[in-house]
Amino acid sequence: MTFTGKQKQEDDSKDDEEGHPYGVEPLGNIFLGRSSDCKPRGLGTLASFDDERMLDLLCFLDAPALGRLACASRALYVFAHVEELWKTLVVQEMARRPGQGVETRGGWKTTLQHIAVGRSAAPGGGRGGGGADDEGGGKSVPHVPLKVSGFFSDLLFQPHHCATTVIRPEWVRRDTVDRRAGLSPEEFRRLYEEPNRPVVLTDAAASWPxxxxWTRSRLSAAHGDLRVHAGGLEFALKDYLRYARESKDELPLYVFDKRFVDKCPDLGREYDVPSVFADDLFSVLGEERRPDHRWLIAGPARSGSSFHVDPNCTSAWNATVSGRKKWIMFPPGETPPGVHPSEDGLDLAAPVSITEWFLNFYEECHAPTRRVRPLECVVSAGEVVFVPMGWWHCVLNLEWSVAITQNFVSRVNLPHVVKFLLTQKHLISGLPPDQRDDLGESFVTAMSEQRPDLGVSEIAERATASTTAAATGFGGSGGGMVANGGESCRNGGTSKKRQKLWDKLKQGGGGEAVGVSDAGGASEDGGGGGRAAAVNGGDGCAEGRSESASSGGFSFGFSFS
Structure with a gap:
């Protein structure tokens, strides 16, 4: 996206009156002539690199090297303070501290300093700005950004633009999903599950304790020490609530915890599976052998899940406990604009954040020339949305929200699930890698013993006899999607570059792909990429960073300015 023109600047000013904290301006502003470009002099011989290549280079540096680099010139000061660089360093540092929860302190740079020395301080390259008592017993000296003039970059401006964009009324206005109350299991199956059509059940969770x-204050008081997972990091719940309240991230970290019932049984007793979803056939495998299926989800406004299809050909239900969620859903085989899956289902190119997708592609969904338009709804506390198998969907939290989601297998989607498990083993998710190959056979055996009335053996015979490689029957991928920034993502060039870059930066040291799916479509898959809409994980630049920094692997030809 290139931001030019008076109207665009006026629209931006409504969202962000203070501007970028480091003074970064959209690339188009360079033609206004208000200040000269600081990059040529500030980067020296490195000025031949575009912004993407510069950040590729900086992802090999450790924290001290980034701090020293920030002192060299105005341009390098800005590059060295890209939040994703410091966020990635925090993820990697916490991976070396198993069992320790992170406590954020404002930005990710200050957080890393807090982790390293046990208290907050202003790292090299910034300047201190006042002090306050820190909960850890020291003085908190937050990093205060310096505004730089003459730095123009769409790549670096876009995250700030998305992070400060106000959720637009037109994004919320449309509501095209059926809303029903009082449905019996038979009515639900006939009217919605068999036609494979979404529905909002307005009374399905209305009586849950x-x-x-599960308000923020009560969760903090009753379960503040509960450890939860969000975006590759482990938090005490009270610390995550603090992060969510203070975060200025473009895509805030999102609690997506599959072990919450094991860790806190009281939470599991405060909700019930709605009766229309009670027949979950994966239960024949038992809790230990079935794929991950149940998650506690929580996050602030602008958090949520990017477009994905739920894994293993399952359907899902998602109950909002507090807050409001905007849902966008496309039917099977209808890929959302701006989303580009690979043919094998292992790869997905898409905008970096949900806000970015709304800014750049939402109106395209409703263009007069578009053949299929999405179904949309806002789901509020006490309501449950049914997400049928094969449907693409994304979710944007409109405010602080807490939800419960479960993926399930019913007699309706059973044939699709069996065929998928037997013929698409490389796309199975939610289990350790060594358990995936046998999942289909184990499920068929257990179903034949416990539910012989459903004829699973015959279903399996037909599935294995088929020569069709696609497991879902929808013409799309049946597995989860991993957002790894392929070449086909389009957004004036900027979104494609940002996707490729952020995926490199968001590769933590632990190799854990941490999902962000709102409907269970991206599980916390310890096997690494390829099965989830991942925001962290893999083994990218982590190994090379400290080695390059300590060995002086780069010769920086910059001049001071």
Whole structure:
């Protein structure tokens, strides 16, 4: 996206009156002539690199090297303070501290300093700005950004633009999903599950105790020490609530915890599976052998899940306990604009954040020339949305929200699930790698023993006899999607570059692909990429960073300016 023109600047000013904290301006502003470009002099011989290549280079540096580099010139000061660089260093540092929860302190740079020395301080390259008592017993000296003039970059401006964009009324206005109350399991199956059509059940969770007990204040008081996972990091719940309140991230970290019932059984007693979803056939495998299927989800406004299809050909239900969620859903085989899956289902190119997708592609969904338009709805506390198998969907939290989601297998999608498990083993998710190959056979055996009335053996015979490679029957991928920034993502060039870059930066040291799916479509898959809409994980530049920095692997030809 290139930001030019008076109207665009006026629109931006409505969202962000203070501007970028480091003074970065959209590339188009260079033609306004208000200040000269600081990059040629500030980068020296490195000025031949575009912004993407510069950040590729900087992802090999450790924290001290970034701090020293920030002192060299105005341009390098800005590059060395890209938040994703410091966020990635925090993820890698915490991977070396298993069992320790992170406590954020404002930005990710200050957080890393807090982790390293046990208290907050202003790292090299910034300047201190006042002090306050820190909860850890020291003085908190937050990093205060310096505004630089003459730095123009769409790549670096876009995250700030998305992070400060106000959720637009037109994004929320449309509501095209059926809303029903009082449906019996038979009515639900006939009207919605068999036609494979979404629906919002307005009364399915209205009586849950969780609606009263899972407010932010009560969760903090009753379960503040509960460890939860969000974006590759482990938090005490009270510390995550603090992060969510203070975060200025473009895509805030999102609690997506599959072990919450094991860690806190009281939470599991404060909600019930709605009766229309009670027949979950994966239960024949038992909790230890079935794929991950149940998650606690929580996050602030602008957090949520990017477009994905739920894994293993399952359907899902998602109950909002507090807050409001905007859902966008495309039917099977209808890929959302701006989303580009690979043919094998292992790869997905898409905008970096949900806000970016809304800014650049939402109106395209409703263009007069578009053949198929999405179904949309806002789901509020006490309501449950049914996400049928094969449907693309994304979710944007409109405010602080807490939800429960479960993926399930019913007699309706059973044939698709069996065929998928037997013929698409490389796309199975939610289990350790060594358990995936046998999942289909184990499920067929267990179903034949416990539910012989459903004829699973015959279903399996037909599935294995088929020569069709696609498991879903929808013409799309049946597995989860990994957002790894392929070449086909389009957005004036900027979104493609940002996707490729952020995926490199978001590769943590632990090799854990941490999902962000709102409907269970991206599980916390310890096997690494390829099965989830991942925001962290893999083994990218982590190994090379400290080695390059310590060995002086780069010769920087910059001049001071």
């Amino acid at each position: 969780a609606l009263e007990k």
